[in-house]
Amino acid sequence: MTELADTRGRGIDFTSDAARRHLARRHRAEARFRSSGIISLAITAIFLLVLISDVVVKGLPAFWQHSLLLDVAVDPVSVDPGGTRDPAKIARADFGRLVKDRLAALFPEVTTRAKRKLLNGLLSSGAADDLRRRVLADPALIGKSIAMPALLSDDADLYLKGTVTGIAVRSGEGVATASRLADGRVALRSTAPDFASALAAVKSELAARAQALEDEASRLHEAASARLKAAELESQARALRIRASAPVQSEDLDGSLPSILAEVNGGLIKAAEVTPDGIVGTPLLAIRSLGPSPTGAWRVLIYETPESARRITDQEIAWLEHLRAQGIVEGRFNTRFFTSGDSREPELAGIRGALVGSLLTLFVTVVLCRPIGVAAAMYLEEFAPKNRMTEIIEVNINNLAAVPSIVFGLLGLALFLNAFGLPRSAALVGGMVLALLVLPTIIIASRAALKAVPPSIRDAALAVGASHQQSVFHHVLPLAMPGIMTGTIIGMAHALGETAPLLMIGMVAFIVDIPSGITDSATVLPVQIYLWSDLPELAFQAKTAAAILVLLVFLFVMNGAAIVLRRRFERRW
Secondary structure (H helix, E strand, C coil): CHHHHHHHHHHCCCCCHHHHHHHHHHHHHHHHHHHHHHHHHHHHHHHHHHHHHHHHHHHHHHHEEEEEEEEEECCHHHHCCCCCCCHHHHHHCCHHHHHHHHHHHCCCCCCCHHHHHHHHCCECCCCCHHHHHHHHHCHHHCCCEEEEEEEECHHHHHHHCCCCCCEEEEECCCCEEEEECCCCCEEEEECCCCCHHHHHHHHHHHHHHHHHHHHHHHHHCCCHHHHHHHHHHHHHHHHHHHHHHCCCCCEECCCCCCEEEEEECCEEEEEEEEECCEEEEEEEECCCCCCCECCCCCEEEEECCCHHHCCCCHHHHHHHHHHHHCCCEEEEECCHHHHCCCCCCHHHCCCHHHHHHHHHHHHHHHHHHHHHHHHHHHHHHHHCCCCHHHHHHHHHHHHHCCCCHHHHHHHHHHHHHHHCCCCCCEHHHHHHHHHHHHHHHHHHHHHHHHHCCCHHHHHHHHHCCCCHHHHHHHHHHHHHHHHHHHHHHHHHHHHHCCCHHHHHCCCCCCCCCCCCCCCCECCCHHHHHHHHHCCCCHHHHHHHHHHHHHHHHHHHHHHHHHHHHHHHHCCCC
16 A cells, blocks of 8 residues: 555656646636537527527517408309209309409498408408308308308508518697698698608708719719619619708608508598698598697608508508407418418418429338338348448448539439439429438438347347347347437438429429429429529418428427437446
8 A cells, every 4th residue: 555655756756846837727717618508509509599589579470361241142143053963063163352342341431442442452362262262161151140250462462460561659739620721632730840750850861872873973983884773772772861951840651661651530641741740641541520639639640661661551551450440350370371372472382392202212111221221231230241342332221322403303303203204393303312312311210220239149049049030120120220210210300301403303393283293293391492582472470480391390309209219228238
């Protein structure tokens, strides 16, 4: 014991100042390494949280949809004039006209053709689909009045979700009096400067527009060919500066400025001219009376986004707010998103076709690549001789796992479509291409699972008289199956998220119908996301984010299943 203590004391210095400083430096280095790891994990978690939060915030509105609750009379003359109850004739009837007539009955003041068309634009082109289905299912409803939800258009739906424009509301502090002018407009005057803040907001907007034009003009001055355009912008900016700084307490409004409205006596007036104590404008909703409206009984509204910068007009907003005040507007979970195929109309588009296409494509992929991949792994790991040929095959398999996915798309285009003449944009071809893509991954994962089985299992099987083939199939393969299943699921998750190879074989086509077989035209969820992300309608942005959420859920479920299988069946040797 004394010798050991002496040896330690002679061989390692623990007590000197130099040793203590060296140990302190080691501790500080370890602390820095630990801190850098924690900081890296925190940064990664923050980026992941920001990404998922952004997708969730943008995608949640797509899971909610607004409709109008209408009592629609199913007119026998329009739906079934002969009284034959023939389903083919009923299906061809104009149910949309019945829904539009019921909506028009709620606004009897809408008499012109232009306004009637604008009013009908609040409804989706598929607003009467539910009514048609119910009447076809029960022809006895013909001649009765049916309470049904009529789907709103995407622009109306977005407004009701609060994504089109902000609305500033302020109660009137003075007594407002309305009067009709000779040109049909309405003048509204208040005993208090209730519109002074609105007028100030208009002048501030004019100043901001002037500044933007001046900045653009200064940029264009740098290019000699654009100086004429720059001079024109400067002229426009000067005119706006004059309007913004003019002492005159009156401004004419146009569609490029925030809309100013007054809600008084059951009507709504859109201002064309604003002063601190009043407006002159056009009634969007008819005023019930021209009598004075007391303090607090009327309101000033400002639509912050200019009418020219949105797809929905002030008149349509007025109608929607009137319908919402009557309790006719209803928001409900958007089941159509999961039950419908793709559509050019955002409010009618769904992911069912893409989901079915993804499932069919994955089915073809797993049927092809799992048996081939496992068989190849068993041969290379258990039966193949160790020579130069097998080494070349193993190196190529490892290299194929790192090949860009679009290369497999080019291979599928040249081989399956051009050479074999298989149907374009079909789940069969998509599954074959993805099988080529994930086959190296499954082979590598299966070989690793087979290699993880202890050699004693093989030796014990051979010792009791089993052949090499029996030892592999009866003992090694069952023990390696959890790892093989995990690798297969991870490969399928990889295939589910692929887009580039499927674009190369034509699965980027616009597919409305739900595919019923592997040879039908189909698309997959990642391609559907790609198609929607390129469309200009604002509603498709929410659809894109919602489809991304669904895809992420599928990927999380598949990866979670792989983890559960590994933990449930994995054996530790």
